[in-house]
Amino acid sequence: MRDDPTKKAGDTVSNSTDDHPDPGLSAIMSERRQLINLAYRLLGSLADAEDVVQETYVRWYAMSRQQQEDIVSPGGWLTTVASRICLDLLGSARARRERYVGEWIPEPLPGRTEWVSGTPADPADRVTLDESVNMAFLVVLESMTPAERVTFVLHDVFRYTFVEVAEIVGRTPAACRQLASSARRRIRASEGPSAASATPAAQRAGIVRAFKQAWEAKDIDALIGLLAPDASATGDGGGRVSAELRPVVGAEQIARFYADRAGAAFDMTILETTVNGQPGLMAQVDGVTMSVLAFDIAGDRIQRIWAVLNPDKLRPWTAN
Numbered sequence: 001m002r003d004d005p006t007k008k009a010g011d012t013v014s015n016s017t018d019d020h021p022d023p024g025l026s027a028i029m030s031e032r033r034q035l036i037n038l039a040y041r042l043l044g045s046l047a048d049a050e051d052v053v054q055e056t057y058v059r060w061y062a063m064s065r066q067q068q069e070d071i072v073s074p075g076g077w078l079t080t081v082a083s084r085i086c087l088d089l090l091g092s093a094r095a096r097r098e099r100y101v102g103e104w105i106p107e108p109l110p111g112r113t114e115w116v117s118g119t120p121a122d123p124a125d126r127v128t129l130d131e132s133v134n135m136a137f138l139v140v141l142e143s144m145t146p147a148e149r150v151t152f153v154l155h156d157v158f159r160y161t162f163v164e165v166a167e168i169v170g171r172t173p174a175a176c177r178q179l180a181s182s183a184r185r186r187i188r189a190s191e192g193p194s195a196a197s198a199t200p201a202a203q204r205a206g207i208v209r210a211f212k213q214a215w216e217a218k219d220i221d222a223l224i225g226l227l228a229p230d231a232s233a234t235g236d237g238g239g240r241v242s243a244e245l246r247p248v249v250g251a252e253q254i255a256r257f258y259a260d261r262a263g264a265a266f267d268m269t270i271l272e273t274t275v276n277g278q279p280g281l282m283a284q285v286d287g288v289t290m291s292v293l294a295f296d297i298a299g300d301r302i303q304r305i306w307a308v309l310n311p312d313k314l315r316p317w318t319a320n
Contacts, residue, residue, distance in 0.1 A: 028060065031075045033128075035082045040127045041153050042086040043093075044106030044138050046316060049127075052089070056082045076164075083150055083168045090146035101239030103247065105306045106138040107313040108292045111274030132157045133276050135294035135306050140190045144183050151176045152183035204297045205272075205279040211295075211302065212270050212281055218262050223255035228301040233257065238310035241290075254305070282317065289317040 032053060039049035056078055060068065071077045097104050109127055127133060132153075141149050150169055154160040155176070162173040162180075169176065199207075207226060214222035233254045237243025248257050262268065268290070273282045281293040292314060296304035308314065 028057075028074055028078070031078050032057075034075070035078060037128050038079065038153070038158060039082055039086055040109075041132060041138075041141070041157060042083070042150060043089060044142060045313075046107050046109065046127065047312070048089065052082055052085045055085055080168050083154065087146055087150050087169060090149060094146075101237070102243055102245040103234050103236050104142070104238075105234060105236035105308050105313075106135065106142065108135065108275050108280070108294055108306075108308050108317075109133065109277075110316055111277070130277060134278050135276050136190070136296040136304070137187075138276070139306070140187050143186055143190075145179075147171065148179045148183040148186075151179040155180050156184070199297050199299060201279070203300070204295070207297055207300065207302060208279040208281060208295055209272060212272060215258050215262055216270055218259040220252075220255045220259050223258060224251045226302055227251035227254055228298070228303050231301070231303055231305070233305040233307065235291075235307045236310050236313070238312060240311055241309045243307075243309050289314050292317055 035053045035056060036046075036049055039052040040046055043049055043052070059081055060074075060078065068074070131137065141153070144152065147169055151165050151171075154165045154168065155162060160168075162176045165171075165176045166173045171179070211223065211226050213219075214226065229251050230249065231251055231254055232247045232249045233244075234247040235243035244257075248254050267285055269284045271282045271284065273280055273292070275281075275292055275294040278294065280295060282289055283291045283293070291307050291309045294306045294308075295302055296306075311318075
């Protein structure tokens with residue numbers, strides 16, 4: 001996954017003159033997918049991840065050819081720079097989230113076959129969908145300190161050693177071990193990611209489909225039967241569109257909330273889709289995506305629903 005640190009610079013970056021194409025360009029640009037995957041997991045926002053990767057490449061090309069050739073591992077350099085930019089952004093994001101209108105939910109990602117025009121067409125720009133990007137996992141990451149999140153993602157998800165992580169985050173390897181341990185405790189305490197993966201995919205899809213059918217029928221009893229008694233439903237409108245400012249808690253309360261919502265939108269179409277690699281739903285009005293729903297399912301009950309309504313976060317789901 002990472003560049004071999006024993007490589008010499010000339011093995012990766014060309015010594016060619018400016019009169020010829022740089023054969024090392026493809027090697028540098030091939031890191032883009034890795035950087036997008038890393039930055040999205042660190043920030044929970046595809047838009048911010050793309051900005052981070054763009055800034056990382058700007059810094060690379062701001063160097064002279066000699067400076068580039070002096071870097072033994074260009075891929076490692078790009079990862080380090082991107083991670084440090086993310087670390088800085090995570091620190092400032094806390095202040096921004098305090099001013100955010102309502103609840104903040106990570107930006108949902110469609111499945112590979114569901115990307116529409118206006119989003120990256122190159123498969124290398126897409127985020128690899130696995131358990132480390134399901135919504136439950138990303139929500140837990142949001143509860144971590146910036147240093148915990150960066151350390152945990154680099155070490156536990158991308159398999160960097162603590163020595164490598166320490167160099168990136170500016171801590172000692174021992175401190176990074178403690179940060180990762182603290183992050184793992186948060187994940188175990190949340191039970192979100194483990195619960196999501198415990199229910200077979202086919203069963204999760206069936207439960208989401210049943211929720212869709214009950215929602216369309218405004219069948220409150222059926223909705224209640226699909227929800228855990230202490231289930232929660234969180235909406236993110238970001239102040240751009242109407243959304244509950246606080247989570248709705250309790251099976252009956254959630255069932256009535258969604259039944260009322262279906263009744264208020266006569267022309268709403270609900271579609272089954274993939275959200276961050278998991279079965280989810282997409283609500284459209286006149287072909288425009290108005291909300292995307294992600295689910296956390298344990299056993300045969302829905303534990304949590306995250307509904308993203310903020311149009312800024314629905315860019316990958318809406319055609320230009």
